[in-house]
Amino acid sequence: MKLEIQNVSKKYSKDKYGLKDFSIHIEKGILGLLGPNGAGKSTLLKMIATVNKPTNGIISLNKNNIVKDANYMRKQLGFLPQDFGVYPNLNAYEFLEYMAAMKGVGGKNLRPRITQLLEGLNLLDAAKKQIGSYSGGMKQRVGIAQVLLNNPKIVIFDEPTVGLDPEERVRFRNLISDLANNCIVILSSHIVSDIDTIADKVAIMKSGTLLSYGNQEEIINQVTDKVFETTIAKEDLTAFKITQIVVSTSRKNNQLVVRYIADVPVENSIKKEGNLEDAYLYLTKIN
Amino acid sequence: MNSFLTIIKLDYLQRTRSYAFLITLCATLAIAYTFVPEPNANYSTIRIADYVGYYNSAWFGYVTAIMTSIFLSLIGFYLVNSGIKTDSNTRVGQIVAATRIKNFSYLFSKVLSNFLLLLTIAAVVFIMSIILFFLYNDGYPFKLFQFIKPYAVITIPALFIISVLAVISEMFLEKYSIVQNIGFFVFFSVLMVFSPKTENQFSLDIFGSKIVMYQLEETVREITNTDKDTDLSIGYVLGNTKKPDKFLFEGIDFSTSFLLSRFVWMALGILLLFLVSVLFHRFDVKERGYAKISKVKTINQSLIKNVDLSRLPSAKVNYSMFPLLKTEILLLLRKGKKWLWIINLIGVVLLAVLPLITAHQMVLPILWFLQVSRLSVLSNKETISNVHYFSFTAFKPLRRLLVSQLFSGIILMLFLALPLIVRLGLLTNITAVTSILLGSLFITSLAVCLGILSKGKKLFEVLFFMITYANINGIPFADYFGGFEHSNFYLIVLTLFVLLFCSVIFIKRKHELNN
Numbered sequence: 001m002k003l004e005i006q007n008v009s010k011k012y013s014k015d016k017y018g019l020k021d022f023s024i025h026i027e028k029g030i031l032g033l034l035g036p037n038g039a040g041k042s043t044l045l046k047m048i049a050t051v052n053k054p055t056n057g058i059i060s061l062n063k064n065n066i067v068k069d070a071n072y073m074r075k076q077l078g079f080l081p082q083d084f085g086v087y088p089n090l091n092a093y094e095f096l097e098y099m100a101a102m103k104g105v106g107g108k109n110l111r112p113r114i115t116q117l118l119e120g121l122n123l124l125d126a127a128k129k130q131i132g133s134y135s136g137g138m139k140q141r142v143g144i145a146q147v148l149l150n151n152p153k154i155v156i157f158d159e160p161t162v163g164l165d166p167e168e169r170v171r172f173r174n175l176i177s178d179l180a181n182n183c184i185v186i187l188s189s190h191i192v193s194d195i196d197t198i199a200d201k202v203a204i205m206k207s208g209t210l211l212s213y214g215n216q217e218e219i220i221n222q223v224t225d226k227v228f229e230t231t232i233a234k235e236d237l238t239a240f241k242i243t244q245i246v247v248s249t250s251r252k253n254n255q256l257v258v259r260y261i262a263d264v265p266v267e268n269s270i271k272k273e274g275n276l277e278d279a280y281l282y283l284t285k286i287n
Numbered sequence: 288m289n290s291f292l293t294i295i296k297l298d299y300l301q302r303t304r305s306y307a308f309l310i311t312l313c314a315t316l317a318i319a320y321t322f323v324p325e326p327n328a329n330y331s332t333i334r335i336a337d338y339v340g341y342y343n344s345a346w347f348g349y350v351t352a353i354m355t356s357i358f359l360s361l362i363g364f365y366l367v368n369s370g371i372k373t374d375s376n377t378r379v380g381q382i383v384a385a386t387r388i389k390n391f392s393y394l395f396s397k398v399l400s401n402f403l404l405l406l407t408i409a410a411v412v413f414i415m416s417i418i419l420f421f422l423y424n425d426g427y428p429f430k431l432f433q434f435i436k437p438y439a440v441i442t443i444p445a446l447f448i449i450s451v452l453a454v455i456s457e458m459f460l461e462k463y464s465i466v467q468n469i470g471f472f473v474f475f476s477v478l479m480v481f482s483p484k485t486e487n488q489f490s491l492d493i494f495g496s497k498i499v500m501y502q503l504e505e506t507v508r509e510i511t512n513t514d515k516d517t518d519l520s521i522g523y524v525l526g527n528t529k530k531p532d533k534f535l536f537e538g539i540d541f542s543t544s545f546l547l548s549r550f551v552w553m554a555l556g557i558l559l560l561f562l563v564s565v566l567f568h569r570f571d572v573k574e575r576g577y578a579k580i581s582k583v584k585t586i587n588q589s590l591i592k593n594v595d596l597s598r599l600p601s602a603k604v605n606y607s608m609f610p611l612l613k614t615e616i617l618l619l620l621r622k623g624k625k626w627l628w629i630i631n632l633i634g635v636v637l638l639a640v641l642p643l644i645t646a647h648q649m650v651l652p653i654l655w656f657l658q659v660s661r662l663s664v665l666s667n668k669e670t671i672s673n674v675h676y677f678s679f680t681a682f683k684p685l686r687r688l689l690v691s692q693l694f695s696g697i698i699l700m701l702f703l704a705l706p707l708i709v710r711l712g713l714l715t716n717i718t719a720v721t722s723i724l725l726g727s728l729f730i731t732s733l734a735v736c737l738g739i740l741s742k743g744k745k746l747f748e749v750l751f752f753m754i755t756y757a758n759i760n761g762i763p764f765a766d767y768f769g770g771f772e773h774s775n776f777y778l779i780v781l782t783l784f785v786l787l788f789c790s791v792i793f794i795k796r797k798h799e800l801n802n
Contacts, residue, residue, distance in 0.1 A: 079677075098614040104687075
């Protein structure tokens with residue numbers, strides 16, 4: 001299972017690109033896509049999911065060009081968009097059967113599969129109620145269920161944890177880890193903690209371009225010896241932010257403890273071990 | 288004040304910057320071109336017995352102003368009665384509700400936005416009327432005031448009142464669009480039947496057109512020296528082979544009381560809006576339905592359990608279209624209020640028991656029109672419900688999903704027409720049965736076609752309304768279901784239209800999927 005994205009661009013107008021000359025090779029496991037809003041994550045995911053076509057470049061799955069043969073991808077795709085709706089007049093069973101029919105999945109096992117999915121996602125009690133009466137989190141779980149209907153080989157989650165509470169996020173991450181044993185999972189987020197615990201590889205994007213791609217260690221290595229912590233007065237923070245890349249601040253004894261990234265530390269700083277969030281902020285700020 | 292004007296401006300821009308509005312303007316241009324027939328045309332729009340006016344400035348100005356006042360009042364209501372609903376659907380309403388804007392200010396801004404929208408369309412007709420004058424005039428001089436006056440006195444106040452009525456009806460019946468549509472149609476029909484004869488009664492005419500019609504009739508009565516009612520016809524009358532006689536119409540000197548009445552109508556509209564604004568829900572709609580959903584919410588307080596992927600029964604490949612078709616039909620049946628099905632069932636019974644001609648010519652088009660809100664979203668409910676990411680990544684979405692959507696619409700229409708089809712079938716009236724089959728194909732494919740082209744439902748809703756209005760008035764060229772026309776040539780033309788619509792549907796949807 002290999003997904004190759006070669007020199008892909010998405011051009012919206014003469015000078016406006018959603019994605020520019022983007023290349024990446026993805027194999028089995030979890031790829032975490034990180035980037036600020038407007039980085040092009042959703043644009044990339046929609047093109048992989050065959051919702052949109054690239055202006056230039058090739059996207060191929062197992063050497064099949066899915067730009068030309070979208071149905072090859074669609075047969076094995078599970079896609080959870082960032083912002084999706086449901087038909088409010090259908091109940092969860094009916095909606096999932098409809099989704100299954102769209103994906104070309106059926107047979108006598110379909111109903112028990114849906115039942116098990118609904119049970120696992122704790123929707124069985126409400127399964128016969130119209131989805132219009134569901135809360136946001138419940139609708140999100142219906143969205144997760146439809147991803148798993150067709151035993152997908154490529155799974156795309158675009159900002160999937162929106163609407164889930166903290167404990168649900170943890171369970172959802174476990175589910176993604178299980179899924180990744182047999183397929184490619186691409187997970188986008190602008191929240192680093194959603195990615196760093198489960199992603200095998202991480203791609204950091206900004207303004208439609210790829211800033212960095214590799215294992216978490218390889219990404220984090222880029223901020224080795226660059227992460228520091230110091231204590232400053234509250235009123236000095238604004239000036240400090242102008243000269244340094246501030247990762248986080250916390251209050252301590254009426255002062256601020258500042259974690260920052262720099263090649264040369266300021267006086268009275270303590271060197272800290274870098275993490276993915278440091279690397280992400282460093283790469284998106286310097287580029 | 289500035290923020291109030293900004294709201295109106297932005298609302299107006301938001302509504303006019305749509306593909307559907309562009310199509311509406313183009314359609315308006317085309318329709319306005321027919322308001323004053325070309326001298327040798329075989330149809331008439333306003334004709335008093337065998338008379339029409341000389342083609343001078345007054346005739347062009349007054350005829351187009353009356354036609355605009357009547358037609359834009361009728362169609363305009365349906366064009367603009369979704370401003371609050373749009374705010375509700377886009378959740379902008381919730382933001383509005385959290386601001387300091389007063390109910391009346393918000394509703395009045397919607398009225399003015401509606402009014403500007405209708406004025407834009409009226410302006411297109413106005414310009415077209417001047418162009419037509421220069422194309423067809425009988426050698427009379429161009430007098431701009433004869434164009435401006437009827438629009439200012441008749442059309443503009445009528446459009447303002449329609450804008451108010453649209454907002455008020457939407458405010459109370461937001462969730463019952465079919466009730467709004469039928470209710471306004473009845474209201475409009477009653478007003479059209481109203482026939483004032485005196486100065487005071489003319490002031491009661493909301494559309495302001497009766498006084499002009501009366502004056503036209505009076506002028507012809509004077510020419511023909513008769514006291515009898517003259518046969519005034521308004522609307523498209525085809526097949527006028529007899530060339531009309533001409534009379535000179537030089538406009539009307541409106542009385543002060545009539546002019547005042549036009550302002551009073553507008554002021555009454557604002558007053559009515561002010562009075563009902565205290566009842567505006569201010570987008571607090573979900574809370575009112577909270578009792579219904581609370582049970583589901585309490586059941587589901589718990590979290591995602593563990594999904595054991597290894598124990599899931601394996602999914603089989605199944606490319607059958609039947610499950611898609613089943614759900615599409617289910618979605619059609621569940622759309623709208625359940626009690627509206629009682630009206631549908633009454634219609635079905637009427638098709639079974641009324642005389643064949645009445646059932647075919649009158650009941651069938653009305654019964655089919657009652658499905659307008661179902662048909663209008665056949666091809667774009669994905670976008671409306673934000674399910675398009677799933678639909679557009681479906682396996683073979685054109686051959687399977689789109690076809691099942693088309694079939695579901697056709698099946699619904701044929702199911703409703705079944706008693707009539709059976710009756711005609713028993714009489715072996717194959718042409719009539721074929722016409723109904725083609726009619727269901729025609730109207731469903733038209734709905735899908737316009738839905739895809741306009742990316743909305745309004746255009747089809749308004750057009751279907753116009754077609755049905757023409758059907759009820761027995762205008763032959765709008766007969767898409769074979770109620771009036773029975774020739775084979777007619778069936779061929781209908782088939783060609785269906786093929787054209789289907790071609791557009793597949794080409795356009797394919798283009799959408801590729802982009």
